[in-house]
Amino acid sequence: MKKLSYTFYPGCSLDSTxxxxxxxxxxxxxALGVELAELPDWICCGATSAHATSENLALAxxxxxxxxxxxxxxxxxxxxxxCYNRLQVANLAVRDNPSVRQEMKRITGRRYDxxxxxxxxxxxxxxxxxxxxxxxxxxxxxxxxxxxxYYGCLLARPRExxxxxxxxxxxxxxxxxxxxxxxPIEWPHKTECCGAAYSLTTPGMSLRLTGDILSMAKEAxxxxxAVACPLCQxxxxxxxxxxxxxxxxxxxxxVFYFTQLMGLSFGLPERSLGLxxxxxxPTEILKRFSTPNMAVTVSNR
Amino acid sequence: xxxxQCLEINTRFAEELDPEGRWNIFSCYQCKKCSSGCPMERDxxxxxxxxxxxxxxxxxxxxxxxxxxxxxxxxxxxxxxxPMNVNTPAxxxxxxxxxxxxxxxxxxxxxPIFNRVFLELIRxxxxxxxxxxxxxxxxxxxxxxxxxxxxxxxxxxxxxxxxPTLPGRRANLRRIFRATKKASGR
Ligand code: SF4
Ligand code: SF4
Numbered sequence: 001m002k003k004l005s006y007t008f009y010p011g012c013s014l015d016s017t018x019x020x021x022x023x024x025x026x027x028x029x030x031a032l033g034v035e036l037a038e039l040p041d042w043i044c045c046g047a048t049s050a051h052a053t054s055e056n057l058a059l060a061x062x063x064x065x066x067x068x069x070x071x072x073x074x075x076x077x078x079x080x081x082x083c084y085n086r087l088q089v090a091n092l093a094v095r096d097n098p099s100v101r102q103e104m105k106r107i108t109g110r111r112y113d114x115x116x117x118x119x120x121x122x123x124x125x126x127x128x129x130x131x132x133x134x135x136x137x138x139x140x141x142x143x144x145x146x147x148x149x150y151y152g153c154l155l156a157r158p159r160e161x162x163x164x165x166x167x168x169x170x171x172x173x174x175x176x177x178x179x180x181x182x183x184p185i186e187w188p189h190k191t192e193c194c195g196a197a198y199s200l201t202t203p204g205m206s207l208r209l210t211g212d213i214l215s216m217a218k219e220a221x222x223x224x225x226a227v228a229c230p231l232c233q234x235x236x237x238x239x240x241x242x243x244x245x246x247x248x249x250x251x252x253x254x255v256f257y258f259t260q261l262m263g264l265s266f267g268l269p270e271r272s273l274g275l276x277x278x279x280x281x282p283t284e285i286l287k288r289f290s291t292p293n294m295a296v297t298v299s300n301r
Numbered sequence: 302x303x304x305x306q307c308l309e310i311n312t313r314f315a316e317e318l319d320p321e322g323r324w325n326i327f328s329c330y331q332c333k334k335c336s337s338g339c340p341m342e343r344d345x346x347x348x349x350x351x352x353x354x355x356x357x358x359x360x361x362x363x364x365x366x367x368x369x370x371x372x373x374x375x376x377x378x379x380x381x382x383x384p385m386n387v388n389t390p391a392x393x394x395x396x397x398x399x400x401x402x403x404x405x406x407x408x409x410x411x412x413p414i415f416n417r418v419f420l421e422l423i424r425x426x427x428x429x430x431x432x433x434x435x436x437x438x439x440x441x442x443x444x445x446x447x448x449x450x451x452x453x454x455x456x457x458x459x460x461x462x463x464x465p466t467l468p469g470r471r472a473n474l475r476r477i478f479r480a481t482k483k484a485s486g487r
Contacts, residue, residue: 015428016465041468041470042468043468044423044427048375048416051375052416055395060481064477107480153378192340198374200415200435200438200448201409201442202409205374238451276458277459277460
């Protein structure tokens with residue numbers, strides 16, 4: 001198999017609240033022979049605060065990173081959905097619009113024409129590595145548990161940067177997890193907004209949105225949730241207890257990064273996947289993951 | 302005899318916000334598809350389609366002083382679903398940038414405070430780390446208690462860093478922030 005190499009832009013969350021995303025993603029990429037070279041001295045993409053303040057500032061922070069990555073000529077892979085969105089929006093703006101390109105050169109002092117590709121890790125694993133190569137690594141099938149795949153906003157919208165064929169009903173994570181023998185469920189809230197960006201500023205609204213998502217997942221029969229965004233993860237996981245208290249309802253839904261599930265299925269050590277960092281304990285669910293065949297033999301006895 | 306009334310509207314405000322006409326402000330025909338999928342609509346005084354209408358009509362004060370422009374969480378649902386490709390989140394960003402600091406409604410004032418603190422951290426450090434962010438924001442907004450009880454657990458799980466890892470070359474950041482600072486001094 002040819003070696004796949006990328007420039008890796010981790011973003012701020014993967015250094016702290018989403019260390020488990022980074023750990024599991026690196027472990028899985030390693031197992032699949034995907035090479036990630038971290039962009040040296042990367043800076044924050046500016047997130048919502050930058051584009052809510054100045055469009056040029058938001059574009060310039062992203063372009064500054066991309067311009068530094070340009071020498072490697074590798075695609076830039078971004079695991080955080082929010083960073084992915086910001087970098088991709090800026091990349092396309094520079095690529096398609098000469099006046100933006102000019103303005104960015106003035107602001108950053110760097111020439112960057114938008115010739116790199118900005119990619120999200122989910123799409124890289126499914127499209128570049130491919131489902132067949134993923135299937136080859138599976139040691140343990142993850143049957144026996146219903147998984148709700150939750151995508152949130154920023155991988156799906158706006159349309160120009162969406163990594164999905166159908167931004168209203170993405171299937172990439174489902175395809176990936178089905179390859180591991182898991183059972184994704186169909187449910188309506190896959191791309192509803194969880195309100196993570198406002199969890200500090202207007203927590204009431206954010207808790208309501210997150211609560212609606214957890215509640216719908218539960219109602220649809222989910223035993224756990226799989227995500228591909230660090231903001232969604234921390235909102236659904238870290239605040240789940242608060243929402244349970246507020247709504248007087250029990251969810252008990254562990255919120256995995258999809259890369260953690262891949263690692264589990266590849267038989268990688270749990271510690272290397274950061275599973276001990278999850279707030280809602282996954283212990284019960286981990287015991288229930290089994291091959292569907294095994295489940296049948298057990299119940300036949 | 303029925304008479305049609307002509308209403309003169311002031312298009313200058315929309316043109317100020319979007320001089321190149323990139324966001325299709327005047328294509329909006331008020332179908333409300335944007336508002337029906339908007340997560341903040343329930344909490345807001347103005348719904349997204351109404352914000353666009355205010356801008357079309359040049360009703361500057363109502364648009365600039367609405368809570369909605371701060372409650373908008375930039376989820377991009379409206380623009381993705383709009384049949385006329387009206388870029389509502391971009392219009393809202395431009396409105397936020399045009400509002401003077403003291404004119405933000407009190408109930409949503411934490412949003413611009415958060416943004417300021419966040420950007421200041423980037424300007425100084427190049428990266429944002431949660432602990433620095435939360436403590437600076439809490440001081441700025443005088444809201445010292447939300448989430449404090451989560452710190453010990455997050456530390457134990459290795460989800461908070463006391464000392465962030467920082468990028469080496471930060472000089473260009475100063476240049477970027479200087480060059481994008483608006484003439485208004487905001
Ligand atoms: S969906 Fe588009 S056309 Fe319809 S009301 Fe909203 S902005 Fe206007
Ligand atoms: S981007 Fe803002 S206005 Fe549009 S749907 Fe999301 S919250 Fe509502």
